[in-house]
Amino acid sequence: MFSNLEFFLIEALRSFRRGALMSFVAVGTITVSLVIFGMFMLMILNLGNVIGNVSSKMDIAAYVDDDLSLEQAGAIQLKLAKITGVEKVDFVSRTEAWQNFKKEFGDSLMLDDLMRSNPLPHTFNIRVRTPDLLTTVAKQISRVDKISEVRYSGQLVDQIKSLVEAVRIGGAALVILISFATLLIVVNTIRLTVLARETDITIMKLVGATDTFVRWPFIIEGIIMGVLGGVCAFIILRLAYWAVVFRVAKALPFVPLMTDGWVLLVIYLSLIVGGTGLGMIGAYISVSRVLKAEE
Amino acid sequence: MIEFTNVSKTYPNGTEVLFNVNLHIGKEEFVFVVGPSGAGKTTLLKFVYRAEKPNAGKVIVDRVNVVDLESKQVPYLRRNIGVIFQDYKLLPRRTVFENVAFALRVMGAPRSTIRRKVMQALELVGMLRRATAFPEQLSGGEKQRACIARAIVNNPPILIADEPTGNLDPTTSWDIIQLLDKINKRNTTVIMATHNKSIVDDMKRRVVVLENGKIVRDQQLGSYHV
Numbered sequence: 001m002f003s004n005l006e007f008f009l010i011e012a013l014r015s016f017r018r019g020a021l022m023s024f025v026a027v028g029t030i031t032v033s034l035v036i037f038g039m040f041m042l043m044i045l046n047l048g049n050v051i052g053n054v055s056s057k058m059d060i061a062a063y064v065d066d067d068l069s070l071e072q073a074g075a076i077q078l079k080l081a082k083i084t085g086v087e088k089v090d091f092v093s094r095t096e097a098w099q100n101f102k103k104e105f106g107d108s109l110m111l112d113d114l115m116r117s118n119p120l121p122h123t124f125n126i127r128v129r130t131p132d133l134l135t136t137v138a139k140q141i142s143r144v145d146k147i148s149e150v151r152y153s154g155q156l157v158d159q160i161k162s163l164v165e166a167v168r169i170g171g172a173a174l175v176i177l178i179s180f181a182t183l184l185i186v187v188n189t190i191r192l193t194v195l196a197r198e199t200d201i202t203i204m205k206l207v208g209a210t211d212t213f214v215r216w217p218f219i220i221e222g223i224i225m226g227v228l229g230g231v232c233a234f235i236i237l238r239l240a241y242w243a244v245v246f247r248v249a250k251a252l253p254f255v256p257l258m259t260d261g262w263v264l265l266v267i268y269l270s271l272i273v274g275g276t277g278l279g280m281i282g283a284y285i286s287v288s289r290v291l292k293a294e295e
Numbered sequence: 296m297i298e299f300t301n302v303s304k305t306y307p308n309g310t311e312v313l314f315n316v317n318l319h320i321g322k323e324e325f326v327f328v329v330g331p332s333g334a335g336k337t338t339l340l341k342f343v344y345r346a347e348k349p350n351a352g353k354v355i356v357d358r359v360n361v362v363d364l365e366s367k368q369v370p371y372l373r374r375n376i377g378v379i380f381q382d383y384k385l386l387p388r389r390t391v392f393e394n395v396a397f398a399l400r401v402m403g404a405p406r407s408t409i410r411r412k413v414m415q416a417l418e419l420v421g422m423l424r425r426a427t428a429f430p431e432q433l434s435g436g437e438k439q440r441a442c443i444a445r446a447i448v449n450n451p452p453i454l455i456a457d458e459p460t461g462n463l464d465p466t467t468s469w470d471i472i473q474l475l476d477k478i479n480k481r482n483t484t485v486i487m488a489t490h491n492k493s494i495v496d497d498m499k500r501r502v503v504v505l506e507n508g509k510i511v512r513d514q515q516l517g518s519y520h521v
Contacts, residue, residue: 004403018388203384208374209401
């Protein structure tokens with residue numbers, strides 16, 4: 001077996017070099033397919049990321065028009081915190097709110113001239129655990145004493161939820177579709193390199209080679225092409241994504257693109273692993289077809 | 296050694312090639328299979344190394360009915376049958392040595408054995424000094440010698456030759472036949488399909504004549520025509 005392995009490797013490399021143009025085309029095709037695949041993966045992940053970011057920012061604001069003592073405010077805060085689904089409650093007194101407001105806009109507006117008294121209510125900022133709890137929690141908050149108004153973007157939440165769902169389903173479908181297309185393209189490209197050596201296969205079979213023996217050099221060649229294609233796709237995608245992130249960070253700083261090293265590493269690795277797998281499967285299918293025809 | 300019993304073959308497109316052929320070939324025999332093109336010579340030979348299967352009948356090779364042989368077993372059958380062709384079927388980008396070694400490589404033979412056996416085979420066919428040449432650098436006769444070396448490198452008990460002299464001039468053809476005769480005398484059964492009248496007549500061996508898919512004559516020490 002050991003001497004066979006050496007033979008397979010030599011055969012694979014030899015045929016890879018011999019059909020240099022064909023190998024180049026095959027590696028190029030694998031690269032392009034994988035880049036497209038990776039691009040979609042990144043797009044879908046980033047879309048999910050952006051939407052997740054928006055929905056995680058959704059809080060409930062509860063307003064109190066009456067004056068409140070600090071104790072009263074504390075009691076309400078406690079009541080609010082006890083509602084199931086509430087993660088965090090922050091109290092912002094009307095004075096604090098007014099100061100914040102002035103700090104932010106004071107330069108551009110002559111606030112003190114316009115308004116003698118503070119027009120803002122006391123505010124409780126409530127964060128819920130998951131976005132789907134928003135509506136129920138908001139209803140319970142409105143029943144709490146002294147709370148005069150509850151604000152949250154309920155409709156928007158529902159829309160975003162269905163958008164997240166759509167992106168998730170559509171993304172999964174797209175990934176499956178593109179994986180399949182990539183497989184087809186790679187299989188057919190490798191098939192061309194195999195068909196170019198049909199005579200070799202015929203002769204191998206005539207002198208008594210088993211199907212397994214015939215397959216191995218082709219599978220190794222497929223793996224070589226797949227790895228090369230995967231590495232090329234990885235380099236191209238990495239550079240391109242890096243450039244995109246850089247531009248977006250400058251032009252649209254509020255769009256949170258993914259820069260998490262681990263997630264990206266998984267995507268990049270999946271390109272190389274995917275390329276290898278595709279090369280292997282492509283070679284296997286192609287050789288098997290020729291072998292079948294030989295019988 | 297080889298026995299055809301009631302063998303018939305019809306191709307899927309409806310062409311009928313062989314009808315009810317019965318033929319026994321003994322150990323170490325030298326048999327010519329002659330007849331016009333399309334008589335079914337090549338098909339008959341292909342049955343032996345299972346490149347074709349008959350629709351009916353039995354083909355016994357060394358006590359095994361190869362018609363029933365599983366696909367997985369076919370490679371092992373072929374390792375005991377050398378085959379040579381009119382078009383040589385040499386691998387173009389490999390040297391003569393590599394072409395011959397290929398047959399042993401395929402069986403997973405160790406490198407030292409391969410070297411020794413290939414050298415012996417090349418010596419037998421008189422191609423030792425052309426070992427490093429590529430097929431395109433060889434004459435027709437040399438190509439056929441290389442092909443024969445590949446076929447016999449594993450010392451198979453059976454050698455099948457499908458029109459081995461079809462592309463060769465008379466002198467070279469004669470050399471090749473002498474070589475096949477020499478291999479036959481080393482205890483190898485040789486079955487050769489041919490159109491070459493003078494060779495058949497000069498060799499005075501068993502002649503089986505096929506016409507329209509039937510054996511019309513089977514004669515010891517025969518000649519091409521009656």
